[in-house]
Amino acid sequence: MCGIVGYAGYRDCSDVLVDALSKLEYRGYDSAGVAVFENGEIKVCKAQGKLEMLRKKMQEEGKPQGRVGIGHTRWATHGEPSDINSHPHSGAKVTVVHNGIIENYRELKEFLSAKGVEFVSETDTEVVAQLLNYYYKGDPLDTIIKTISDLDGSFALGIIFADYPERIYAVRRESPLIVGIGKDENYIASDVPAILKYTRDYYLLDHDEIAVLTDSEVNIYDIHKEPVEKTLMTADWDESAAEKGGYEHFMIKEIHEQPNAVNMTVKPRVVDGLPNLEECGITHENIKSFKNIFVVACGTAMHAGMVGKYVIERLAGVPVTVDIASEFRYRSPIVGEGDLVIIISQSGETADSLAALRLAKSLGAKTLAVVNAKGSSIAREADMLVYTHAGPEIAVASTKAYIVQLAVMYLFAFELSLARGKITEEQCRELTLSLLAVPELIGKILETDLEKSQYISTKLLSADSLLYIGRGLDYALSMEGSLKLKEISYIHSESYAAGELKHGTISLITDEMPVIAVATQRSLLEKTVSNIVEVKSRGAMVIIITREDFTIDEKAYDFRIDIPSTDDMLMPMLAAVPMQLIAYYTSVLRGNDVDKPRNLAKSVTVE
Ligand code: G6P
Numbered sequence: 001m002c003g004i005v006g007y008a009g010y011r012d013c014s015d016v017l018v019d020a021l022s023k024l025e026y027r028g029y030d031s032a033g034v035a036v037f038e039n040g041e042i043k044v045c046k047a048q049g050k051l052e053m054l055r056k057k058m059q060e061e062g063k064p065q066g067r068v069g070i071g072h073t074r075w076a077t078h079g080e081p082s083d084i085n086s087h088p089h090s091g092a093k094v095t096v097v098h099n100g101i102i103e104n105y106r107e108l109k110e111f112l113s114a115k116g117v118e119f120v121s122e123t124d125t126e127v128v129a130q131l132l133n134y135y136y137k138g139d140p141l142d143t144i145i146k147t148i149s150d151l152d153g154s155f156a157l158g159i160i161f162a163d164y165p166e167r168i169y170a171v172r173r174e175s176p177l178i179v180g181i182g183k184d185e186n187y188i189a190s191d192v193p194a195i196l197k198y199t200r201d202y203y204l205l206d207h208d209e210i211a212v213l214t215d216s217e218v219n220i221y222d223i224h225k226e227p228v229e230k231t232l233m234t235a236d237w238d239e240s241a242a243e244k245g246g247y248e249h250f251m252i253k254e255i256h257e258q259p260n261a262v263n264m265t266v267k268p269r270v271v272d273g274l275p276n277l278e279e280c281g282i283t284h285e286n287i288k289s290f291k292n293i294f295v296v297a298c299g300t301a302m303h304a305g306m307v308g309k310y311v312i313e314r315l316a317g318v319p320v321t322v323d324i325a326s327e328f329r330y331r332s333p334i335v336g337e338g339d340l341v342i343i344i345s346q347s348g349e350t351a352d353s354l355a356a357l358r359l360a361k362s363l364g365a366k367t368l369a370v371v372n373a374k375g376s377s378i379a380r381e382a383d384m385l386v387y388t389h390a391g392p393e394i395a396v397a398s399t400k401a402y403i404v405q406l407a408v409m410y411l412f413a414f415e416l417s418l419a420r421g422k423i424t425e426e427q428c429r430e431l432t433l434s435l436l437a438v439p440e441l442i443g444k445i446l447e448t449d450l451e452k453s454q455y456i457s458t459k460l461l462s463a464d465s466l467l468y469i470g471r472g473l474d475y476a477l478s479m480e481g482s483l484k485l486k487e488i489s490y491i492h493s494e495s496y497a498a499g500e501l502k503h504g505t506i507s508l509i510t511d512e513m514p515v516i517a518v519a520t521q522r523s524l525l526e527k528t529v530s531n532i533v534e535v536k537s538r539g540a541m542v543i544i545i546t547r548e549d550f551t552i553d554e555k556a557y558d559f560r561i562d563i564p565s566t567d568d569m570l571m572p573m574l575a576a577v578p579m580q581l582i583a584y585y586t587s588v589l590r591g592n593d594v595d596k597p598r599n600l601a602k603s604v605t606v607e
Contacts, residue, residue: 001601002087002099003027003073004177005194006158006168008215009185013037014045014063017071020187020194022051023242026250026394027190028601029073030081035088035095036069037165042095046072046086067215068166070158070188072097075601078105079122089126091117091133093162094143098125099190100154100175101606108150124153132159140169144210145223148173154351154605156205158188170211175605176349176376179203179211179218181232186213191373191603192235193242193392200238203230204375233375242392249594251395251488255580256446258403259439262573264389265404266411266435273429275415281384282368282412284419290340290366293320296328296356298604300398300483301344301405304370306476307572308342308409314569316417325352326607329359337364342412345369346393346401347603348376355607357381370408372401386412395595396602397488399580402480403442406573410435434567438574441564445577449561453581456543456559460491460586463514467505468495469535470518471528477572478518481579488587488597498531511539516582517557519546520571532556543582545575 003024007016017034032054033046043064047053051073058064072087078101079085087097102108105124108131113119117130131150136143140161148155154174161167170177170188180187180195180202187195188211192202205211208223220228247253269277277283293312295305302324309320323333325343329352335341341360345353348371357378360367369382372390379385388404414431417423423431460466466485468478475497482495496505498517509515515535519528533556536542544557547565563574587594 001027001075001603001605003029003190003194004070004097004099004156004158004188006070006170006188006213007185008068008166008168008213009182010067010215011185013066013069014058017069018051018055019197020189021071021073023193023196024073024190025051025596026396026602027073027075028396028596029075031074031083031086032072033086033088034064034069034071035160036064036066037160038064038066040165042090042160042162044088044090044095046083046088048081048083048086068160068168070095070097070160070168077101077606078124085121085123087125089121089123089129091130093136094129094132095160096125096129096132097158098128099156099605102128102151102155103153104151128155128157136161138163140164141210141212141221141225144169144171145225148208156190166214168213170205170213171209172205173207174351174354174377177205179205179213179220181218184215186215186218188213193394196235196239196242200235202233202235204233237391242394249395251397251399251584251594254393254395254400255577255584257391258400258577259443261390261400261404262407262439262442265407269411270432270436273432274418274425275411275428275432277386277411277415280386282386282415284415287340287416288419289338290318291338293318294323294328294333294335294339294341294360295320295344296323296325296341296353296360297344298325298350298353300402300480301346301353303476303480303483304402304405304409305342305344306479307406307473308413310473310476311409311413311569312416315413316420316422318416323356325350325356328356335360335363335365339365340368341365342368342370343378343382344405345378346372346398348373348378349603349605351605351607354378354381370405372404396597396600397484397583403573403576407435407438410570431567431569434570437566438570441566441574442577445563445574449563449578449581452561453578454585456561457582457585457589459541459559460514460582461589463491463512465492466514466516468493468516468518469498469501469531471498471524472521473569473572474518474520474524474528474575477575478516480576481516481518481583484580484583485586487600488583488592488594489590490592491586498528501531502534506534506538509535509538509540511541513540515540515542517542517544518575519544519550519552520563520575521568523568525550529553529556545578547571
């Protein structure tokens with residue numbers, strides 16, 4: 001999704017903007033641009049393609065020279081990726097960068113066209129620039145307030161007015177925006193990593209709040225022009241957390257950060273050997289009597305919810321429905337008082353997940369957010385909140401954020417089961433102890449399975465399509481394994497419940513269809529192996545991911561990856577790792593842009 005930055009200070013503004021934008025590349029984009037005050041005039045430079053293209057254009061056309069400006073990476077929504085559609089967009093007196101979608105832009109465009117305004121791009125953003133320009137009578141704050149009152153949809157806007165070359169204005173509704181506070185310099189950005197090199201202090205802008213920045217001052221107003229006092233936040237990680245640190249890609253770095261991320265997420269929530277989520281607003285009293293639980297999320301986070309479903313139902317005996325957020329919000333879900341809706345989201349800003357949260361609340365359900373990004377919208381609006389402590393995840397393909405989402409699902413399931421008297425304290429202690437031991441086991445896998453996974457990737461390079469199969473928790477996990485592979489290798493892949501194959505999909509099996517089978521569940525082993533034999537005997541090359549203490553007939557598979565053993569229920573946290581590695585190496589070997597796969601965005605803040 002689009003990324004916004006802005007700077008007012010003493011440094012070379014173009015350099016700061018491009019550098020800050022490079023820290024937002026992970027969000028996904030197809031063009032970039034900046035607008036900088038040069039000798040009191042707004043100078044714009046923008047280019048389709050990666051930031052490199054913008055840098056090149058700046059060299060050719062002359063880098064805008066100044067100390068105040070705004071910048072943008074665009075992920076095309078209205079109008080194809082092109083120089084013209086790239087941001088910033090301008091009216092005569094106003095220049096704008098925008099993240100989000102203006103839903104009523106057509107009506108506004110017609111209105112402005114009727115007044116004689118001419119448009120050069122196909123974007124909804126140019127409509128905002130022209131509307132600001134239309135209302136502008138000399139007071140930027142009044143102009144912004146009037147303009148945003150006309151806008152429907154989501155937006156984070158960075159705005160500069162030609163008459164005020166020392167200032168940047170910023171405003172948001174739904175889409176995220178922070179204001180970074182430095183010494184003799186201030187920033188705006190879509191996300192914290194953009195400014196970490198310069199400062200760790202920032203304000204979170206709330207809906208319809210307007211920030212006015214110069215190099216020495218930041219003032220924030222509400223929609224009635226009243227000044228707002230904000231709490232200064234400090235990022236608890238430094239710049240190095242958002243850098244590759246010697247690894248070739250963020251993804252492999254983040255895979256290696258998993259043991260630490262799990263420790264950070266789990267350890268502080270274990271007291272006397274038992275899970276304790278009180279600081280998150282979760283007590284035995286307030287969770288024990290939910291009738292139904294819904295887990296609502298998108299992408300990888302939804303897959304974490306699938307694992308959660310199996311674990312919560314098995315241990316706590318509460319029915320769990322997992323929903324894709326974009327379906328939940330439009331399918332008239334039967335949710336209400338006495339139900340719990342868990343929203344899982346790394347970014348805490350995914351538009352559909354946020355809408356699902358609001359819907360659940362309006363229907364009377366209690367809500368619990370499992371979120372990685374501090375202070376994000378989902379984190380702020382849920383009744384209960386468990387932060388995952390993965391640190392910044394930069395690679396688009398989620399790895400460490402998924403693992404810690406699983407960890408929270410387990411902690412919650414253990415606590416819920418204990419609260420409902422479904423497990424004894426003794427059993428809960430044992431499970432918690434096993435969860436605490438997971439980081440070390442992941443570390444072991446990272447030591448022993450790297451080369452094997454790399455080798456297996458060489459066998460997948462030429463496949464057009466492959467299948468992931470498993471039963472029970474292995475099936476829930478294989479959904480994530482399959483997504484990981486397809487999103488970064490661009491090889492088509494599906495996950496299938498192993499027992500369901502024979503009802504159709506097995507007809508696809510040939511010697512050109514590799515199958516990755518996950519078999520970590522003791523009670524299902526025999527049945528899973530029968531399904532594996534079914535595909536093997538039809539010619540498939542079978543890669544099995546299983547545990548070191550399982551004996552499986554060698555004729556059933558071509559390659560075997562062994563992982564250490566722990567409680568069956570926790571095996572997904574281990575089996576996920578070789579799957580991530582296989583996806584990673586396959587993408588590397590195919591020469592893909594591993595961290596920024598085509599067409600994808602890290603944080604999807606539009607529907
Ligand atoms: C995007 C990302 C996925 C992510 C999904 C949900 O599609 O590319 O990796 O799983 O959004 O994001 P969230 O921030 O809500 O977890």
